[in-house]
Amino acid sequence: MVNQDDPRVLRTRQLIREAFRVLLQKKEFDAITIKDIAQRATINRATFYAHYEDKYALLEDITEQAFHKMFPEQVINAQEFTGEICNQLILLTHNYIVNFYQICRFDSKSIATLVDEKIKEMLQQMIESIFLKGDTSRMSEHHNAKIISAMTASAIYGAAHYWFMFRENDRTDLLVNIACPYVMNGLGLYRNCDE
Amino acid sequence: MVNQDDPRVLRTRQLIREAFRVLLQKKEFDAITIKDIAQRATINRATFYAHYEDKYALLEDITEQAFHKMFPEQVINAQEFTGEICNQLILLTHNYIVNFYQICRFDSKSIATLVDEKIKEMLQQMIESIFLKGDTSRMSEHHNAKIISAMTASAIYGAAHYWFMFRENDRTDLLVNIACPYVMNGLGLYRNCDE
DNA sequence: AGTGAAAAGTTGCTTACACAACAGATTTTG
DNA sequence: CAAAATCTGTTGTGTAAGCAACTTTTCACT
Structure with a gap:
């Protein structure tokens, strides 16, 4: 338009x-x-x-902008989905959630679902683009790259969100110690099955 | 336009x-x-x-804005040109000059004349408007209000500028002790002659 | 002095924004 | 519940800003 x-x-x-x-x-x-x-x-x-179109579209837009700013260069330029990249994704997602509830008034949780969905969608896109760049595991040729990305994104988001709700936000080291191996193992299993 | x-x-x-x-x-x-x-x-x-029209017009505009912000409410609402108001005008003018040379690069002094003129003009307008508001000395009926305002403005500006160039900028108390009586006496003499 | 490059202004045309007015939907109030 | 008020979403019209193309002026360089 x-x-x-x-x-x-x-x-x-x-x-x-x-x-x-x-x-x-x-x-x-x-x-x-x-x-x-x-x-x-x-x-x-x-x-x-x-x-x-309405304030929901605007909310999506600023959520996207804010979350995009969280990605460090290292993640954007990643050629392979390594444990280090996984760590980064978990931490930045947790970080974003903490910030979100600091910035927004707590009674604005009616919008939480919309924001959640947007973040998961962006995580998924980022993960998929990393998969497609590094094809060491021939993930790029795999038609299931999308659902794998979706699962990985959901797992990371779920872990970060749970940690924010029920655990200490200053012990993110524990968070990555638990979540990262889970995600990497899941992917590793997949790789094994694939070959 | x-x-x-x-x-x-x-x-x-x-x-x-x-x-x-x-x-x-x-x-x-x-x-x-x-x-x-x-x-x-x-x-x-x-x-x-x-x-x-050009960057000189722009310079005039921002000078006017910046200088206008210096005026405290007390001065804007003044009903009479008292010693206290005189003090304020001297101090804020000195203050503006100090700020100006901090903000502008020193090699921009080619613009100093233009800025000087603008400030004197605004000082004059402010002083004249105070004269016209309070007519205790019947200044408002006097056709010489303009030239008296111009002289007062120039004197205040001259004092502030001299102090900035050749004296200690942290001893503005001395500045007002010298300049204020001079200005007020000048006006006082005028008032006596007028009646 | 003269040549080329950059900046200063100007102009015609297109696009985005301001504004007011509108009807319909939603909320507030008594 | 009904009236009033407010918000929503849209439209037509006028105006400001974007843009490209142009001439003129200024300035740097040899």
């Missing part, structure tokens, strides 16, 4: 996202109106709809 | 001013091009000319 590279578009979206982030700290998600967002962003309400 | 209240206009000017402030810390004024400003502000070069 609009040209994604137009500087006006970039600025407008930046304004909308920033306004939304501020509002999320002040109000719960359900209480935030499009009017609120438009006012704080100093844009017209009609302009909002030129960029986002 | 453009509607001053349009939010797009406000945002664009804000971007231009902010870009210019950043550039003034990095380059000397003469080395800053319109292209530089437009690039950093992420606006089109042609758009710049819709708002400012």
Whole structure:
């Protein structure tokens, strides 16, 4: 609909996202109106709809942006899914969850499912892209790469989320000690079966 | 030419001013091009000319904004030109000059005259508006209010500037002790003659 | 002095945003 | 429950900003 590279578009979206982030700290998600967002962003309400279908689409967008910033170069450039990469993914996911509940008001948990799904989706994409880059295990030729990625992403997210809810957030070393071998073994089994 | 209240206009000017402030810390004024400003502000070069004739007009604008922020409520709402108000004006002018040379690169002094003039003009306007508000000395009916304001503004600016150039900037108490009586006496003499 | 490069301005056309007005949906209030 | 108020989502119109192309001016270089 609009040209994604137009500087006006970039600025407008930046304004909308920033306004939304501020509002999320002040109000719960359900209480935030499009009017609120438009006012704080100093844009017209009609302009909002030129960029986002509703506030849920906006939430997805900022979630994606925020989570994407968590990925270190090492992970983005990874050529193989090693234990070290697995560690990194577990830690950054846990880290994101901790931040999320610090930033968002606690009564905004109505949005948790949407955010969860988005994060799992991004984790899955990242993992799959690593699988496809390094084909040492010929994973790249395997038609099951997608479901393997989905399982791995879910496992990592599940571990990070559980640790956040029920364990000490300052002992992430224990988290990776448990979760990483589980994930790597699962993949290892798969590799063995494949050959 | 453009509607001053349009939010797009406000945002664009804000971007231009902010870009210019950043550039003034990095380059000397003469080395800053319109292209530089437009690039950093992420606006089109042609758009710049819709708002400012050239970079001198822009400099005037940000000088006015910055200096205006220096005025405390007490001065803005002053109903009479008292010794206390005089003190405030001397101090804030001195303060502005100190800040100016901290913010701008020292090799940007080619612009000093323009900034000086703008500040004196604003001081004069502020002083005149105070004169006209409080008519205890019937200054408001006097047709010489303008030249008296101009002299007072120049005297205050001159004192502040001299102190910045040749004296200790941390002993502003001495500055006001010297400058304030001079100004107030000058005005007092005038008042006596007038009645 | 003269040549090339970069910056300064200007212009016509396109796109994005502002704004007001609207109908329909949702929430608030008495 | 009904009336009032507010929010939502959309539309048409006017204006500001983006962009490319151009001429003119300024400046650096030999």
